[in-house]
Amino acid sequence: MKDQSCVYIKKEWDIVAARQMGRDIAIKVGFGTVDQARIATAISELARNIYLYAGAGKICFEAIETVQKKGINIKAIDEGPGISDLAQVMEDGYSTSGGLGAGLPGVKRLMDEFDIISKSGEGTTIESTKWLR
């Protein structure tokens, strides 16, 4: 485990900043172009969700390095309204904002590990990891 860095999401352009930082870390860890694009897209989805639904929050990155494997850990933390029905948001095609509804299930498919904790009225924390193979 080593350095952790965070980007605060308040404006739409902060999504770009988060993406850039995630991509930089992914390059440092040693991911190839395809995985870089996957990670950047996942970050984009998570950051956009914060911007759209919670208004403000942060995305934290951590480069993971153990003896067996390397990877990148992404945490999206917000104190927004929370998600009332987790099963529903993980369904493809479900959206409350008129979008495609592919965001969260998409992130789950783009990354290797995906965990979501949310309490109505208290906020949401999504943690996701991609391993380098």
Add this chain to the structure above:
Amino acid sequence: MEKVLKDLVLDNSDEIVRMWIDQAKKNQHKEFYQSISEEMLENTNREFVNVIFDGIKKGEMAKTPLDEFAERLINLGWPLTYLTDGMQVFRRSVVKFIIQKWDELDFSEAEHVYELGDEYFSWVLEKVDEWVDPLINELVSEYSGSWENIVSLQRSALQELSAPLIPVMDNITIMPLIGTIDTERAKMVMESLLDGVIKHNAEVVLIDITGVPVVDTMVAHHIIQAAEAVRLIGSRCILVGIRPEIAQTIVSLGIDLGKFPTKSSLRKGFQTALELTNREIVEDRNQEQEIENLIDSLDRSDNE
């Protein structure tokens, strides 16, 4: 600034400058300063402190030299913290110096100072603040003003190249998209696309996303909407420039782009567009052949 204090500071400017430079150097160990030569830093420090002292000498803070100095630093890309740190160090140095020399000061012209007793310390602080604060404000507003200016210029520059529409030939138009697409830009893309299709009487529009770094659900959603709108006004959309890694993320996200044709490159998309408008590229072989024949015959006659 009380005259006594002012005289004291001005008479001992060398001493204060020395204190200031010593202090300032301690702060200047951060990353940025390592990229600057020692000489340059030294010179700038000296100039900075001279600008401050010049201001004091002239009574009213002379704005021009200060503004000029700030502007030069901005152009060189020095951080704002250099100026604010510098001013704070200056404040501390001056206060420290005045307190040190307090007992030697003569306040015969301003006797009320003696009545302060032990509270003279806060009085000195207040006086120095009165004098340094406007300077800090001036520098900060100069600095942020220049940044705001740059940002607004860049925003309008970005807007200018946001969503260009290029009519390449009758009925075929291309919209190359470069850079990040945010909500505002997506709106402009849609507007200029629909306007352009009507204006150029385009039958086929090629949207080129070679230069879009990330296609997430929002970007895809906007593209799908734009394509749908184009279809409604009777034209066709072809999405081109889908890089392999983007294709993979689109599949992973589960985005359905099946409603309109997509191609990997602009070139392939253009060929499809030609087919859709019942045209094809025909190479003018006859003329080339003729020229080759001519050259051949010339070669032959040379050899003979």
